[in-house]
Amino acid sequence: MSTKLLICLFISALLNAGAFASPISTTATPEGFDSETAIFINETLTKISNTCVTTRDREEMTGNILKNRMAWLLTDTFLFREVSEIIGKSELRSALGFSPTVPWTRREEPSDEELEAAPTIEAYYNLREPFRFFLTLEHTFLLDTYFNTAAAFLDKRVPGIRLVYRKYFEEKLGSLHGKINRAGVDFMIKQFTVINQSVYLAIVHLNHLAACYKLGIEENPCTDRDRDNF
Numbered sequence: 091m092s093t094k095l096l097i098c099l100f101i102s103a104l105l106n107a108g109a110f111a112s113p114i115s116t117t118a119t120p121e122g123f124d125s126e127t128a129i130f131i132n133e134t135l136t137k138i139s140n141t142c143v144t145t146r147d148r149e150e151m152t153g154n155i156l157k158n159r160m161a162w163l164l165t166d167t168f169l170f171r172e173v174s175e176i177i178g179k180s181e182l183r184s185a186l187g188f189s190p191t192v193p194w195t196r197r198e199e200p201s202d203e204e205l206e207a208a209p210t211i212e213a214y215y216n217l218r219e220p221f222r223f224f225l226t227l228e229h230t231f232l233l234d235t236y237f238n239t240a241a242a243f244l245d246k247r248v249p250g251i252r253l254v255y256r257k258y259f260e261e262k263l264g265s266l267h268g269k270i271n272r273a274g275v276d277f278m279i280k281q282f283t284v285i286n287q288s289v290y291l292a293i294v295h296l297n298h299l300a301a302c303y304k305l306g307i308e309e310n311p312c313t314d315r316d317r318d319n320f
């Protein structure tokens with residue numbers, strides 16, 4: 091067994107033992123599912139939270155525009171969180187049969203009159219789609235620049251993010267029995283906030299695990315297999 095692997099396992103042990111116990115236990119399965127879907131979502135969230143994402147991976151996420159520390163900074167504090175949420179929203183649009191858009195367009199909270207006047211269900215959804223009020227011009231610039239490479243990376247290396255959203259929405263949509271009216275859209279938006287929360291916790295854990303790589307074992311980082319064997 092190589093020294094690097096030992097260090098890796100040691101750090102994993104520390105992480106598993108104490109510091110991050112609470113994010114792990116809060117990776118809870120949303121309720122009200124048939125057990126097969128619940129188990130799938132549970133396992134996939136666990137897999138997401140235990141994914142190793144190295145410096146090189148993070149550089150790839152930025153389309154190799156940013157190197158090393160800057161790539162860490164942007165992915166840790168921004169890209170993982172925002173891009174996974176946007177992937178979630180595009181899965182929601184797709185589940186509802188709506189066309190894709192650029193979901194980080196800046197906008198205001200819609201007025202009751204605007205909602206009332208929405209000519210179609212999709213137009214109504216567009217007004218109600220969850221978004222972050224604090225998205226500044228800098229944020230939208232970052233997303234314009236890095237979204238495509240970051241989303242492509244996540245689909246390749248952390249495909250569970252999209253899968254969890256898709257599976258969850260499929261299941262919840264089933265309970266609407268094809269009735270996609272305004273109430274149905276409101277219901278699905280509520281489901282988005284629930285599953286977004288679970289994915290967010292898994293991502294927070296993934297970023298904590300990254301400590302493994304910051305301690306000088308970059309060249310031979312823990313693989314998922316190392317972690318599974320542990």
Ligand SMILES: *[C@@H]1O[C@H](CO)[C@@H](O)[C@H](O)[C@H]1NC(C)=O
Nearest residue numbers: 114117119128129132133136
């Ligand atoms: C989900 O995972 C946790 C451990 O991470 C486990 O305690 C729980 O029983 C699992 N639930 C299901 C439905 O598999």
Ligand SMILES: *[C@@H]1O[C@H](CO)[C@@H](O)[C@H](O)[C@H]1NC(C)=O
Nearest residue numbers: 175220221222283286287290
């Ligand atoms: C998704 O969840 C995170 C964590 O709770 C939250 O900060 C964020 O606002 C949520 N996003 C949306 C669009 O609801």
